[in-house]
Amino acid sequence: MNPDPRAAGRASRTETNLAAIERHLAECVDLAGRGRAAFLGPDFVNRYAAFATLIQIGNATKDLPDEFRAAHPEVNWRALAGTRDRVGHIYGDTIDWDVLWNTIEHDVPPVLDAVRRILAESH
DSSP: OOOOHHHHHHHHTHHHHHHHHHHHHHHHHHHHHTOHHHHHSSOOHHHHHHHHHHHHHHHHHHTSOHHHHHHOTTSOHHHHHHHHHHHHTOOTTOOOHHHHHHIIIIIHHHHHHHHHHHHHHHO
């Protein structure tokens, strides 16, 4: 059986991808820290920033090796990748900004903590 040639590339990007995931999760926490009114108000910038960061988190998550994700079950990698898929395939005006707000306010902070623990353990 021939090894997957993409696997070595994915493995070589693990640290870079994990750092990107951490940075983007922190950006989501920062956006949530600005408050619900700032997120849902007339200025769309915060909403689209969260939208973009969730996509980037999912992209970097999908590029992590399966073995790495299996070794770190404290993060629900499948949920991160699935969020990217759901957010990335919203078309037109069907974005439910309340759902995105709840995600960045409630779901992201514990994931950020777990990713930071993984990063601390690896250094």
